[in-house]
Amino acid sequence: MDKETEKKWIEAGRIGSAALHLGARLIKPGIKLVEIAEKVEQKIIEMGCKPAFPCNISRNDLAAHYTPPHNDREIFEEGDIVKLDVGAHIDGHISDNATTIDLGNNYPKLVKASREAVNNAIKILKPGLEIREIGKVIYQTIIDNDAYPITNLSGHGIDIYKQHAVPGIPNYDNKNENTLKEDQVIAIEPFATLGNGSVGEGAPSGIYKIETLRPVRSDIARQVLKFISEEYKTLPFAKRWVVKKFGSKGNLGMALLEREGILYSYPQLPELSKSIVSQAEHTIIIKDKPIVTTISD
């Protein structure tokens, strides 16, 4: 990887991390979810990046994939366990990082389980390491903290303008003997729960991506599609962003594009036994001495 490229990955990580930590500091009972999402996304833009995906705010038994709608009134409640998942990008060089905020301080060990799991996994990273070894470390760390890993969620490779690339980075030993390569960029994201450890698909998340590009008849749908394909390319985006740009007509445009199969709507991912979930995540460039891009300075 040339120096210019490496700098972009690292800068996207620094900014994604700063935005994550801003959001984590501001989350308090009584504050609106949408206020946090917008402040986090604004911070990314102010610092010179773009959001790589909508600010994800998933509470309690929701493991991942939720962003509040435009003008939403929902607030954080006393005792919420909040997963904040934030990403920034520069020219498609993406950072992806997450943390858990335990508003009642009721689950310190569960929060520690996912954080310690990502940190322990980072310690073993090097070119040539089998992917399954990462999963083994994550699994063991979470079990040692009296929790279960969510096995049907995983970390992932990251490519230019591709948030979820191969390989999947498992949270258990998935027997994948493929090895890490020098300069590969990956995100490691363990989820820990007190439940059975799998998620299902819930209600729409407010998060979308373009599935297939093809022409549309409706004028508003065409305008919306032009905007999102230019602005977000292959990256996930929020319906909230489209409604901000086009007003309520944005909702109609989105609905038409979804019906045509042009947009994919991500479902929310609730833990199936309805148990509390914690998450931690970092983005790393694989080297003999790996670079964790999402560590803030």
Ligand code: CO
């Ligand atoms: Co991720």
